[in-house]
Amino acid sequence: MKKRKIRLDRVLIALAVVILLGIAIWLCFFPPAKSSEGQNVQDEVESNIDKYGYVLKKNQTELFKNQFKELENILNQDPVDEEAYAVALTKLFIEDFYNLDNKATSTDIGGVQFVHSQVRDNFILNASSTMYAHVENNVYGDRVQTLPKVKEVLEANISKVSFTYGETIDDAAYEIKAKWSYEEDLGYDTEKTFVFVHEDNKLSLVEMK
Numbered sequence: 745m746k747k748r749k750i751r752l753d754r755v756l757i758a759l760a761v762v763i764l765l766g767i768a769i770w771l772c773f774f775p776p777a778k779s780s781e782g783q784n785v786q787d788e789v790e791s792n793i794d795k796y797g798y799v800l801k802k803n804q805t806e807l808f809k810n811q812f813k814e815l816e817n818i819l820n821q822d823p824v825d826e827e828a829y830a831v832a833l834t835k836l837f838i839e840d841f842y843n844l845d846n847k848a849t850s851t852d853i854g855g856v857q858f859v860h861s862q863v864r865d866n867f868i869l870n871a872s873s874t875m876y877a878h879v880e881n882n883v884y885g886d887r888v889q890t891l892p893k894v895k896e897v898l899e900a901n902i903s904k905v906s907f908t909y910g911e912t913i914d915d916a917a918y919e920i921k922a923k924w925s926y927e928e929d930l931g932y933d934t935e936k937t938f939v940f941v942h943e944d945n946k947l948s949l950v951e952m953k
Contacts, residue, residue: 793819796946798857803846807894808839827902830918830940830947833858835897837949838924841871842932844891850879860941860948862910875932893927907939909950914941917950 841855907917923935939951
């Protein structure tokens with residue numbers, strides 16, 4: 745009886761060790777969220793524009809937040825000035841996508857909410873394997889890596905064009921040629937041409953070149 749009890753104790757100890765080891769491994773790969781005092785705010789929503797599905801997160805820059813308010817003002821007009829709308833989207837996309845400093849991980853791709861649903865997956869895949877590939881983890885705010893911060897959008901020249909994507913033709917699409925600057929020049933893009941087309945009740949980015 746005593747030997748059986750000793751064996752049982754050993755089994756329970758071994759089982760406890762396995763469970764604790766499993767928990768330790770789980771916590772290494774899936775750390776728990778921080779408490780509200782030290783919580784990472786990358787997913788906390790500050791405000792949104794429900795009708796169009798746009799979201800303003802708390803970790804955004806002041807530049808982005810101010811432009812988001814401008815977008816909200818534009819979309820509250822009746823009728824909406826589509827050229828002003830397209831320019832505002834261009835600025836927001838640039839201020840989010842090219843601003844890597846406030847991104848928590850390499851998968852925290854900026855500007856996704858402004859991209860057309862038909863090209864969104866390819867956009868994310870391309871961004872994560874190129875521009876965002878070397879963004880270091882900053883979930884706990886301890887990153888020392890120097891990353892670009894968009895300072896301002898210098899110009900955004902707009903023209904109406906006809907654009908074909910897939911089997912769809914938008915004869916009232918918008919092409920915006922934009923230039924922007926950074927707080928520090930780290931060799932990233934400073935100008936691009938963006939094309940926005942109509943998708944349901946909103947404009948969406950379908951091409952950048």
